[in-house]
Amino acid sequence: MTADVETDDRDLELVPARRLLDPEPIARFELAPGDRILVAEGDRVSVGMGLAERQREPRVDDGPPVAGAAEVDHPALRAGDWWPGDGHEAGGPLRRRHPRSPAGELLHPEDGRWRIATGSHVDVLEAPAAGTVLEAIPGRGLTIRLAGSALAGTSAAGIPTRGRLERAIGETGLRGALDVGRAGAILVVDGRIDSEAIIRARATGVRGVIAASLAGKDLRDLQASEARQRASLQPLAPFAVLVLDGTARRPLAGPVADLLGALEGREVAIVVDPPLVVFNPPNPAIPPPGRDRVRVMGGDLVGREGRWLRGAGLRRFPAGVLLEAATIALDDGEVATVALADLERFV
């Protein structure tokens, strides 16, 4: 069947919409008790600036004595405050002095002394993008309004990272692309990818991978590999994987591919909570996708894109299910009726 010209876009708004660009992205960085926050609310942060020191293996230790009301010549300490230590890392007693204590986060008073969360090995969490600190809560995390725009994904894993954007086509393209020349890059992979290829990419100095889809098992394998690295106490280079669609195999959406194509060679960042690719908007700006542009997300035509023609009312689909449907003209000219819920559009 070929595309007919009769269109009716009244029902187009019933198609689930997905935001292509978030102009004011907000990122969260999870912290745990014992992690030291290096910024404060309202601070402006630049790329690469240290946001916090994360303890690899936090432990509980004795902290400073709990001061009596008469002894306090500065604001009283309270849980969550950072205790800078008093110069004796081992915390052992010295003659004629109170026992000294290492640096750490105050947890709670016990037997006249604060208990603190401290540790020996720290990883510095760096800002993957510039922004303004909205919230800095000890033991919980940071919230930062990032400068620039963002493209949202569905899941991400790893440590927030930054690098220049480069494209690799499919798993073969990715394997061919894996050499030290790609060190410092964030690779966009349009096609199938697995955990082995991602781990190899990380080993060659690649800073991140953006994929249309990734099986859950591969994501878990990657997380397990990362946990093993962390346990080895070697410094971890920032590396993150961001998945744009989900676990089912799909090609990159046309508008997303256009956007990432325009960003090729430029610096972008990946943050994991929420999963975002953050960048300065390209100049000249990418024209937004056509209002009637739709993408098939499920069913036999998964991954195909086209143009909205009209709503098709209730239709019976396989397994005898009645669903709202729509008629669309695919890019190759074919006209198809698909379940309305299997479509998405970018706004």
Add this chain to the structure above:
Amino acid sequence: MTVDPNVLFAIDLGAATASAALIGPVDGRRRLLGSLALPAGVSEDRLAGHLLERIRRADPALADDLGLDDGALATVPRRIVRSAPPPTLVVLAPTVRARLAVERIAGVAGWRTRGASLEPDGTIGLTRTALERGVDALAVTGDPATSREETTAMAELAATVEGIVGRPSAPRLIRVGELARDDLGLEPEAPTGEGSIYAPGPEAGEPPGEPLRHLLERLDPTGPTSRRSALTALMDLAAALDRRIELVEVGFDGALRAVADPHGLEAAPAFVPAASAVPLDLDDDAVDEVLAWSTVALDRHRMRDRLRDLRLSPWLEAHGDGARLRLAAARAAVTRLVALTPWLEALPAPDLIVVAGGAWAAAPGPAIALAIADVIRRPGTSQLAFDHARLLGPLGAIEDPVERQALFAELADDLLAPLGSLIVPLGLRAGRSAGRLTVRGPAGETSLDLVPGGLQLVDLPPGQLAEVDLRFRDPVGMGTRGRHLTVQVGGGLGGLLVDLRDIPLRLPERAERRRALLEAWQAAFWAGGDQ
């Protein structure tokens, strides 16, 4: 043109499904004129406008009579309810056992629970869990200390909690049980206000844990939601129909199970976030529960991925294999709901089971009937019905009880789609025949052998009543015990289901045999289900 004052939009904006229904007078009585369900995210105006256009196209004369012209969208009143994600309660305790006792009760009072215990997690683990984002309240509990070690552990827990609540970002504190009050040196407080709260222990009250469940339900900070409104609607419906009704509602973020008779609730209702259509935490147990009901051959990894995608896009591929997967997930959800509500499972079979919620939104009626028969297995006779237009939430939110009850009395026939009747005898002995069944209805008389272990279907269309005569070789339990029983049943989309399978249902261990058996049962109920 003036819109008839009795016309009303009932809109339920769920976490995964947005639905609208239009109610209006026909021949002097308010009726359901039409309904629509779509993926969540569509605007309320567009949803209502689409439904209005459809009704105007389907019956222009009625639309004209009611004044449903172009301007009606702005003038027809709307009764709207929304879903909200369940609140999160973190439970801290010295031991895993003490923590799970409180989590179990909070989990049926509408709270999503997380927890940490001093025993395996330590002070840092406790503090970290309590300070995580999205925590609405913190409960601390403990066992009576019987040794020096336990006393030390309680003191350490108390100190840790003191540190947590001393932070400016600390969640609200609920101190559970006498022990918590004594050992932490705290006084009981009223359950209102912003301070910490004293709550009865998980073993206190009759039945044990009920006072704690009741308090936690009152402390739910999400306010009125469609699920809470549906509970009000259940009670009104039971009064309007003069029946004992069980509501089984399964949605994206949780489930509700309750039983009401014409005088009110028979037992405490259960709001169970863990029984959502797709659990938030897809651990191996959650995946295996769905695999156990799945007629689609998938390994555990693939099933986990499918469920994760279903959680991301609940309406994606709601047909073909996707429809079968959804029903397997819904069965698993109801299985969890049943397991977590033993006090409701112990009640006698109700006259009517009402199925509701987004988990069933795109499923064919007979397939829903079979899914419920598979999982809720009480001996007796019950009718099954489906809240197909998702009206229970919006109508239950009407504040005026007189107006609400009047509306339920008028709409009772429209708001429930009859799925059929279910006959489940208990205590059948294995053998070739357990007896004989005769159905006398408007279409004549049908007679069939009762084969133990089987699932038999008698065609009985919606709106028809029939008398069923059951003659068993040995006495069976169906509310009462006897050999010869006669019951009245109503028809439905699935007809009359005579379920002679085991109670509880036993399925083969081997996946291939289990799938084959489930497919065979499904084939009789789900036209086109194998496509």
